[in-house]
Amino acid sequence: MDHAKCNISIKSPVGTKLSLYFNEFNVEEHSRCIFDYLQVKYFTNSTTLQTMKLCHSMLPNPIFAWNNTIDLYFKSDSVYTRDGYHLIYTSTTQDNGCGGNLTGINGTFTSPNYPGFYPEITPNNTISQNKECQWNIRVPAERQISLSFAEFSLAANSNVTNCVKNHVKIYIGLRSRNTLYSTECNDDTPIALIKSTSNVMTVVMASDGVARTPKFRIRYTS
Ligand SMILES: [Ca+2]
Incomplete structure (x- = not known):
């Protein structure tokens, strides 16, 4: 225009x-x-x-x-x-970029501090502890969400054993033990398109504040 x-x-x-x-x-x-x-x-x-x-x-x-x-x-x-x-x-009540509700029928979102890693190491070398960010995606009921990682990587000094505390979890539906679809924490993870039959998906990023968390950019459509 x-x-x-x-x-x-x-x-x-x-x-x-x-x-x-x-x-x-x-x-x-x-x-x-x-x-x-x-x-x-x-x-x-x-x-x-x-x-x-x-x-x-x-x-x-x-x-x-x-x-x-x-x-x-x-x-x-x-x-x-x-x-x-x-x-x-x-928006979030936690740190900038840490989780929130997403209601657009398609969109992109990222880890906090993207394209940097999170948590960010500040000049006095303190970093956040036990951080968890949750994104709740909800589209109209007749639609089905598909989700893919446009980017996913770990800091060079991370290793797979950090998966328990440093990861991204994908839930199809609301967050619960039964709706967990995958846990991403390894650079080598083949990340395919996740096609769901639900109008709700939940993404949780966790960090223990010691090893840096994965950084990601996620796209979703419905
Ligand atoms: Ca012009």
Whole structure:
């Protein structure tokens, strides 16, 4: 669409942290995004307001906001259009990007701190302990969710024995012993498309804060 000027403000409940994930992205390319662009404004901590302009056809990294607001502004000029973008968002009361409810009929989401590993080692070398993040995917009842890993990897110093404490678990349905479909913790795991007959899936990432957790990007459709 030419001549677009769209302001979109996304807000999640007060006290939560908002995360935004791009599922598709194609906006007219320019090295400084001066023609068409999606501008994203959000706080990365209590004092730093980050503003960035996104364009091109590469999928942007997720946005992990420090609070419950992300402001978007999409602008296009008079020539050359592309497909645009599709994004989903969710919020959490835990650390940025740690779990949430996903209700879009398709979407992409990632581990916290993606494309970095999680937990992130901070300058004073403290890391989160016993972290667990849970994503609840729910689409309309007549639909069936399929899920695939667009990316899955472990830190180089991880090993398979960490699987008990550091893993990603996929549940078809709500989380329970009976609905567990797979436990992913090994780089070599052949990760195929998981076609379910359910409109609900649950993804849980666990970390003991010692070895780094897997990092992943998951796509789902329904
Ligand atoms: Ca244009």
